Amino acid sequence: MTVENINILNEYLTIFPELSSRDQKQIIDGSSFHKYKKGEQIYNVTRTCNGIMIVKSGQLRTYMLSDEGKEITLYRLLPGDVCVMTSSCLFNNLDIEIHILVEKPTEVIIIPYQILDSMRKENSMVDRFLLDIISQRFSEVMWVMEQVVFSPMLKRVAECLVNHWSLADSDVVRITHGEIANDLGTAREVVTRLLDYLQNDNVIKQERGKITILDPLKLQTLYK
Amino acid sequence: MTVENINILNEYLTIFPELSSRDQKQIIDGSSFHKYKKGEQIYNVTRTCNGIMIVKSGQLRTYMLSDEGKEITLYRLLPGDVCVMTSSCLFNNLDIEIHILVEKPTEVIIIPYQILDSMRKENSMVDRFLLDIISQRFSEVMWVMEQVVFSPMLKRVAECLVNHWSLADSDVVRITHGEIANDLGTAREVVTRLLDYLQNDNVIKQERGKITILDPLKLQTLYK
Numbered sequence: 001m002t003v004e005n006i007n008i009l010n011e012y013l014t015i016f017p018e019l020s021s022r023d024q025k026q027i028i029d030g031s032s033f034h035k036y037k038k039g040e041q042i043y044n045v046t047r048t049c050n051g052i053m054i055v056k057s058g059q060l061r062t063y064m065l066s067d068e069g070k071e072i073t074l075y076r077l078l079p080g081d082v083c084v085m086t087s088s089c090l091f092n093n094l095d096i097e098i099h100i101l102v103e104k105p106t107e108v109i110i111i112p113y114q115i116l117d118s119m120r121k122e123n124s125m126v127d128r129f130l131l132d133i134i135s136q137r138f139s140e141v142m143w144v145m146e147q148v149v150f151s152p153m154l155k156r157v158a159e160c161l162v163n164h165w166s167l168a169d170s171d172v173v174r175i176t177h178g179e180i181a182n183d184l185g186t187a188r189e190v191v192t193r194l195l196d197y198l199q200n201d202n203v204i205k206q207e208r209g210k211i212t213i214l215d216p217l218k219l220q221t222l223y224k
Numbered sequence: 225m226t227v228e229n230i231n232i233l234n235e236y237l238t239i240f241p242e243l244s245s246r247d248q249k250q251i252i253d254g255s256s257f258h259k260y261k262k263g264e265q266i267y268n269v270t271r272t273c274n275g276i277m278i279v280k281s282g283q284l285r286t287y288m289l290s291d292e293g294k295e296i297t298l299y300r301l302l303p304g305d306v307c308v309m310t311s312s313c314l315f316n317n318l319d320i321e322i323h324i325l326v327e328k329p330t331e332v333i334i335i336p337y338q339i340l341d342s343m344r345k346e347n348s349m350v351d352r353f354l355l356d357i358i359s360q361r362f363s364e365v366m367w368v369m370e371q372v373v374f375s376p377m378l379k380r381v382a383e384c385l386v387n388h389w390s391l392a393d394s395d396v397v398r399i400t401h402g403e404i405a406n407d408l409g410t411a412r413e414v415v416t417r418l419l420d421y422l423q424n425d426n427v428i429k430q431e432r433g434k435i436t437i438l439d440p441l442k443l444q445t446l447y448k
Binding site for chain 1: 288290294317318344352358366370373374
């Protein structure tokens with residue numbers, strides 16, 4: 001493992017600096033580095049149990065998928081985020097099927113679950129760490145559920161646009177109506193109608209495959 | 225604490241038999257016993273942090289509530305179940321607002337969070353235990369989300385009836401259309417229409433405030 005990646009472990013794996021040198025060495029020797037291309041489908045949680053995944057760079061989208069191919073985005077993983085859903089065998093009762101899509105070229109470090117499993121017996125920090133992350137994901141998913149079940153669709157479209165806008169480098173969000181519809185688990189026509197409404201209101205400007213955010217503040221007031 | 229309640233701790237709190245006598249004594253001395261009446265609203269997670277709750281007898285319903293008063297049932301707590309959502313301060317990142325309604329007269333034992341918090345440093349079993357329970361709840365909520373977002377309403381009504389039927393002592397389920405609608409987060413009229421459909425199909429028989437399940441097997445095939 002390169003010095004750069006060891007620094008990533010030290011910075012993003014919050015328990016790492018507190019571990020013994022022996023445990024740190026075990027993680028450094030056992031972990032692996034991976035690169036994923038945009039558009040790759042890197043994970044279906046129920047299929048395998050690799051280990052926890054630390055995002056070094058890039059952007060991943062986690063989502064639920066129905067039998068009919070309908071999607072609901074759960075949360076995005078950005079540099080510094082740790083994904084424990086790729087390590088479901090560390091959790092006795094975790095029975096969740098999520099999918100992960102690579103949205104930007106992504107680099108990750110994977111720590112095999114066996115390493116953490118062997119450490120947890122002697123070191124209560126490991127379970128505490130897993131508990132903190134799973135609680136955070138649980139909270140994020142509950143928040144999404146609230147939006148999906150309770151929140152009117154216009155609010156959700158507005159919030160989706162602001163989220164993409166805050167991740168973009170400019171005021172131009174490169175996204176199609178179909179992608180927003182997938183993101184929100186609704187029909188493309190519903191999204192088109194709401195985007196037209198926002199365009200008429202001079203909040204956004206639509207062009208093929210991209211949306212320019214003209215009034216991000218107004219967009220935010222729609223859901224706050 | 226009575227011998228009966230100590231036996232409940234020993235049976236339902238899976239880590240209890242493995243704790244040291246000192247830790248067991250701390251739990252026995254610090255825990256409290258509570259009775260709740262049917263219809264009581266016993267908890268709003270964001271309001272307080274009491275401690276984990278062990279259900280000795282009865283039945284509790286956990287649910288999400290929208291600003292407009294719409295409800296979605298998350299899971300039910302039955303004798304032997306442990307609720308950790310009443311102890312959110314044990315989790316760093318848990319930011320979830322759920323409500324709990326008493327559906328049958330219920331007895332619980334509450335272990336104050338301070339006791340578990342002081343034990344977790346020396347005893348990795350505590351975090352492992354919390355991790356197992358939170359993983360289970362997370363999985364249950366994800367399952368509900370799948371039903372809510374992806375599953376057609378007839379399936380959901382059928383499943384709801386079977387769940388109530390399996391908890392009832394006879395084939396008669398005492399529930400109103402409004403209660404089913406609340407349970408599923410939909411409108412009463414939608415439920416009425418689907419129940420009429422099931423009655424026409426001789427699967428159920430409706431009377432004021434109760435529904436007789438005539439064909440539970442057929443009801444099950446509707447969602448399996």
